[in-house]
Amino acid sequence: MTYLATTGRRDDAPAPPPTGGGAGRRIPATVLALGTVSLVTDVSSEMVTAVLPLYLVLGLGLSPLQFGFLDGLFNAASAVVRLIGGHAADRGGRHKRIAGIGYLLSACSRLGLLLAGGATAGLATALAADRVGKGIRTAPRDALISLSGPPETLGRSFGVHRAMDTTGALLGPLVAFTVLWATADAYDAVFVVSFCIGLLGVLVLLLYVPGGPALPTVSLSAVSRPTPVRTKALAPLRDPAFRRILAVAALLGAATIGDSFVFLLLQRGLDLAPGWFPLLPLGVAASYLLLAIPAGRIADRFGRRLPFLCGHLALLGGYVVLLTPLTPAAVVLVLVLLGVFYAATDGVLMALAGPVLPAVGRAGGLALLQTGQALTRLLGTAGFGAAWTLWGQRPALYAALTLLAVALTCGWALLRNPSHPERPTP
Amino acid sequence: MNALSPRARLAVVLLAVLLLGGGSLGYVLRARQQAAPQQTTADASFTLAGPRLYYRDGDTGRVAYQADPTTAPVIGGPSCERFHAAGDTALCLQRRPGLPATADAVVLDRQLRETQRIALPGIPNRARVSASGRILAWTMFATGDSYATSAFSTRTSILNLNTGYLIKSMEQIPLTIDGTRYHAPDVNYWGVTFAADDNRFYATVATKGRTYLVQGDLAAWTATALRENVECPSLSPDNTRIAFKKRVTDGPDSPWRLYLLDLRTMTERPLAEPHSVDDQAAWLDDNTIGYALPTPDGHGTDLWSVPADGTGTPRLTVPGASSPVAVL
Numbered sequence: 001m002t003y004l005a006t007t008g009r010r011d012d013a014p015a016p017p018p019t020g021g022g023a024g025r026r027i028p029a030t031v032l033a034l035g036t037v038s039l040v041t042d043v044s045s046e047m048v049t050a051v052l053p054l055y056l057v058l059g060l061g062l063s064p065l066q067f068g069f070l071d072g073l074f075n076a077a078s079a080v081v082r083l084i085g086g087h088a089a090d091r092g093g094r095h096k097r098i099a100g101i102g103y104l105l106s107a108c109s110r111l112g113l114l115l116a117g118g119a120t121a122g123l124a125t126a127l128a129a130d131r132v133g134k135g136i137r138t139a140p141r142d143a144l145i146s147l148s149g150p151p152e153t154l155g156r157s158f159g160v161h162r163a164m165d166t167t168g169a170l171l172g173p174l175v176a177f178t179v180l181w182a183t184a185d186a187y188d189a190v191f192v193v194s195f196c197i198g199l200l201g202v203l204v205l206l207l208y209v210p211g212g213p214a215l216p217t218v219s220l221s222a223v224s225r226p227t228p229v230r231t232k233a234l235a236p237l238r239d240p241a242f243r244r245i246l247a248v249a250a251l252l253g254a255a256t257i258g259d260s261f262v263f264l265l266l267q268r269g270l271d272l273a274p275g276w277f278p279l280l281p282l283g284v285a286a287s288y289l290l291l292a293i294p295a296g297r298i299a300d301r302f303g304r305r306l307p308f309l310c311g312h313l314a315l316l317g318g319y320v321v322l323l324t325p326l327t328p329a330a331v332v333l334v335l336v337l338l339g340v341f342y343a344a345t346d347g348v349l350m351a352l353a354g355p356v357l358p359a360v361g362r363a364g365g366l367a368l369l370q371t372g373q374a375l376t377r378l379l380g381t382a383g384f385g386a387a388w389t390l391w392g393q394r395p396a397l398y399a400a401l402t403l404l405a406v407a408l409t410c411g412w413a414l415l416r417n418p419s420h421p422e423r424p425t426p
Numbered sequence: 427m428n429a430l431s432p433r434a435r436l437a438v439v440l441l442a443v444l445l446l447g448g449g450s451l452g453y454v455l456r457a458r459q460q461a462a463p464q465q466t467t468a469d470a471s472f473t474l475a476g477p478r479l480y481y482r483d484g485d486t487g488r489v490a491y492q493a494d495p496t497t498a499p500v501i502g503g504p505s506c507e508r509f510h511a512a513g514d515t516a517l518c519l520q521r522r523p524g525l526p527a528t529a530d531a532v533v534l535d536r537q538l539r540e541t542q543r544i545a546l547p548g549i550p551n552r553a554r555v556s557a558s559g560r561i562l563a564w565t566m567f568a569t570g571d572s573y574a575t576s577a578f579s580t581r582t583s584i585l586n587l588n589t590g591y592l593i594k595s596m597e598q599i600p601l602t603i604d605g606t607r608y609h610a611p612d613v614n615y616w617g618v619t620f621a622a623d624d625n626r627f628y629a630t631v632a633t634k635g636r637t638y639l640v641q642g643d644l645a646a647w648t649a650t651a652l653r654e655n656v657e658c659p660s661l662s663p664d665n666t667r668i669a670f671k672k673r674v675t676d677g678p679d680s681p682w683r684l685y686l687l688d689l690r691t692m693t694e695r696p697l698a699e700p701h702s703v704d705d706q707a708a709w710l711d712d713n714t715i716g717y718a719l720p721t722p723d724g725h726g727t728d729l730w731s732v733p734a735d736g737t738g739t740p741r742l743t744v745p746g747a748s749s750p751v752a753v754l
């Protein structure tokens with residue numbers, strides 16, 4: 001494949017960052033390309049996510065119990081895979097190659113679903129391939145974004161990327177719905193269309209994303225032999241600034257209760273007709289989509305800690321609203337607050353951590369951060385579920401509220417410490 | 427590939443869009459052509475008459491019966507995901523295409539003419555008509571309203587044809603477990619079965635990871651848990667025994683076995699079926715139980731039957747079928 005050969009050549013490296021800082025209005029071409037890849041890929045993957053429960057239970061006659069097992073099987077494994085992906089990308093600056101493999105694996109998993117039929121082992125393999133693909137591509141992709149522009153515009157870059165990503169996530173179920181409607185529930189058609197769209201995403205990545213990140217340390221040597229600067233998976237942990245960010249992200253992650261719980265609380269609070277239920281995540285996605293870029297800009301202007309912490313403050317506000325008697329307006333408010341939370345924290349965290357990490361270890365560092373956050377979020381959700389079962393809904397919510405307030409206070413104290421410059425190149 | 431000129435790259439992308447888009451469109455159109463139109467009504471000559479075994483034919487999705495074992499089955503009923511009939515009433519759960527999952531509960535008379543249609547969210551799962559044909563119940567899988575992500579929960583409805591009253595979800599029924607009134611946000615009911623008096627009923631309730639057999643009273647609107655680990659009960663025609671699926675392993679592989687519970691002695695015994703059965707069994711007569719099992723290749727189900735006393739061996743009754751119901 002030709003793109004491998006161009007890894008170190010960089011005839012097409014991203015345009016040099018505009019000098020003079022604030023004048024930069026252009027989004028780096030790499031970010032736009034990666035945003036397009038994510039948009040297209042998310043259409044492909046969300047199509048499948050939307051129909052998978054129906055397909056497995058209705059199309060194949062799996063019991064919901066079996067579906068639950070299949071669905072939950074690889075969630076924990078994907079965390080490990082993400083670390084591997086980040087580490088592999090760092091070794092020799094193979095970000096694009098690793099991300100590409102991830103995208104390709106996910107696209108091909110649709111064919112696996114198609115061919116597996118009712119065989120549980122085949123289905124499990126296909127789903128595993130999808131999760132592995134998702135896991136290994138995320139960190140290299142975010143590293144590419146963070147390396148493609150000057151550090152002071154990273155917030156905006158991530159905002160643009162996440163907005164495009166979410167657009168794809170919103171379009172995916174729509175496409176799936178159209179295909180199902182047009183074919184009277186031919187699930188195989190959904191998988192074929194998803195596969196084609198997924199391949200298109202890989203192609204856009206191959207053609208429009210430059211071969212290697214803009215790091216001076218990765219030169220031609222990257223192709224011929226391993227880089228002398230060998231990164232260790234846990235090396236970023238030696239840096240106190242990164243450690244602090246990781247600690248705050250993990251701490252706050254443990255204090256979140258998970259969207260599904262929020263939606264369930266909303267549904268119960270308002271006694272929402274089940275037909276409306278799928279619209280709740282859409283509401284969050286829509287407000288995330290609208291707010292991602294503004295939040296990134298604010299992060300660039302006022303520093304990334306502020307939006308990151310304020311995002312969690314919005315989440316806290318959402319919990320407070322959940323404790324009040326719910327009205328339709330309150331439901332909308334909670335959805336918007338959740339959207340604010342994601343817009344102000346997801347990409348912003350990457351923009352916060354990116355510049356702290358050395359360019360050669362960035363993918364691995366970001367993977368560590370994402371995995372840490374994902375695992376503690378899982379913990380937080382499980383904890384909330386246990387508290388709900390044990391104490392009931394309101395006490396559990398009060399507990400979550402208290403926990404988040406404490407975590408937020410700690411986070412504030414930890415991140416306020418200006419021992420490291422947030423913008424290395426002012 | 428980055429060596430390509432911008433124009434060449436654009437050309438490659440456009441070509442790919444054309445090829446992949448064309449391929450997708452072609453596949454969708456072919457699938458559209460192959461999609462058999464859903465037969466919502468029964469053929470005029472196809473009615474409920476007994477004694478006969480009615481079932482859902484897996485290939486066509488339509489209700490069928492076998493007049494006698496030597497002749498071909500008669501496939502002329504409406505398309506149903508799940509079918510049950512008794513007395514002068516049949517209940518047919520029809521899936522509607524598209525997302526989110528929705529379905530219709532269609533009430534039919536003995537000529538299989540539609541008398542009532544109720545639109546529901548979710549995926550059809552269980553259907554039961556009381557022996558008199560006057561009380562109906564069905565269970566739908568609802569996606570999304572469970573806090574365990576993307577897991578399913580159930581919603582069970584009861585329709586009284588005498589009064590026309592429809593209980594959309596029976597979740598609010600006052601429930602007693604271990605002698606005390608039970609409150610929990612996560613109660614889920616499924617698999618209702620009615621006694622001959624059109625008042626007593628049995629069902630499964632699940633809460634906090636356990637399942638119970640509940641005995642309910644329609645008129646008093648109460649439910650009492652009788653026993654743990656009983657799912658999808660099915661009351662015998664003489665109202666003395668319950669066939670049910672019992673959870674025997676915690677894993678996803680073959681979790682359920684068919685059991686029989688004697689209501690007079692409250693003792694249970696396993697039936698002779700060695701496979702995992704995920705179905706609400708049907709009493710084909712007072713001594714025989716019918717149920718659907720997945721085919722060995724995983725596509726569709728076959729109908730099997732087994733003696734109700736734990737003896738004998740399972741017998742393949744109708745290949746490629748589900749939703750068995752013995753119409754008298």
